[in-house]
Amino acid sequence: MDFSAFPPLAAVLDAAHAALLGLAAFLEPLAGPTAAALAIVLVTLAVRALLIPLGVLQVRAEVARRRLAPKLADLQKRYRKNPELLQRKMLELYRAEGVSPFAGMLPALAQLPIVSVLYGVAVSPTLNGHPNELLRETLFGAPLGFSLPTLLASPSVAVLVPLVLLLGMAIVAWFTRRQTLRMTAAAPTTEGPLVGMTGTLSWLSFVTVVIAAFVPLAAALYLAVSTTWTFAERTILRRRLAGAR
Numbered sequence: 676m677d678f679s680a681f682p683p684l685a686a687v688l689d690a691a692h693a694a695l696l697g698l699a700a701f702l703e704p705l706a707g708p709t710a711a712a713l714a715i716v717l718v719t720l721a722v723r724a725l726l727i728p729l730g731v732l733q734v735r736a737e738v739a740r741r742r743l744a745p746k747l748a749d750l751q752k753r754y755r756k757n758p759e760l761l762q763r764k765m766l767e768l769y770r771a772e773g774v775s776p777f778a779g780m781l782p783a784l785a786q787l788p789i790v791s792v793l794y795g796v797a798v799s800p801t802l803n804g805h806p807n808e809l810l811r812e813t814l815f816g817a818p819l820g821f822s823l824p825t826l827l828a829s830p831s832v833a834v835l836v837p838l839v840l841l842l843g844m845a846i847v848a849w850f851t852r853r854q855t856l857r858m859t860a861a862a863p864t865t866e867g868p869l870v871g872m873t874g875t876l877s878w879l880s881f882v883t884v885v886i887a888a889f890v891p892l893a894a895a896l897y898l899a900v901s902t903t904w905t906f907a908e909r910t911i912l913r914r915r916l917a918g919a920r
Contacts, residue, residue, distance in 0.1 A: 689803035711812030734912040797894035819893035848880040
C-alpha cells in the first residue's frame, strides 16, 4: 500500500516538495546543479535544529535512567524470582525519583511525523499525482532519484557520490556503536533501553547505512545528514548534562 497516495499525507508531502524546490531555485545562482541537494541538507539541518528541545528531553531521560541503574540492578537481584513484585518496586523507585520510564519515548514519537515527511519527499517517485521533480536533480553528476544499485548497473564517476555518503555514515555508525557500548558499561543493568546493547543490538546503528544503500540518493543524503546530526547532538548533550566521555 502506498501511504503517500493518502490525500491528507499526499498534500503535506506535496507542500514540502514545493518548499524544497523553491529553496533550490533560490540557491541555484550560488550552488548551480547541486542546489536541490543543498536544499535537502539545509532543510534537514533546520528541522533538526528545531527539534533540539526534544533531543534535550531524551538525553535528560537517559541520564536519569543511568543514575537509577545501580538501584534498579539491586532491585532485580533482590526480586528476580518475583517478576510482579519487581515491576511494582521499580515503578515505586521511578515515582520516588520523579522519573518516568517512558520519558525518552515521547520526544522520539513527537519528532517522528516531521522527519517522516522529509524522508517521504526524498524517497517518493510521485507526489500527489505528479512526478517528484526533486529526484530529477543531481549531486555532482549523480541523479538524486537513483540508488546505489542503479548507479552500479551503469558504472561512472557518479557512483562515487553514494559510496562516499555510505562511508561517512558507516564511520558515524561505528562511533555511535562505540558510544553506546561505553554507556552500557557505565550503567550495567538488565532493565531499560540498553538491554542487549553489548551484543547484536549494538550494531543497530548500521541498519541505516544498509537502508541508505538501496533508497534514492536524495533519501540517502537526508539519512547521512540526519544521523550525523543525531550523533553530534547526543554527544554534546550527554557531555553537558551528564559529563559523559
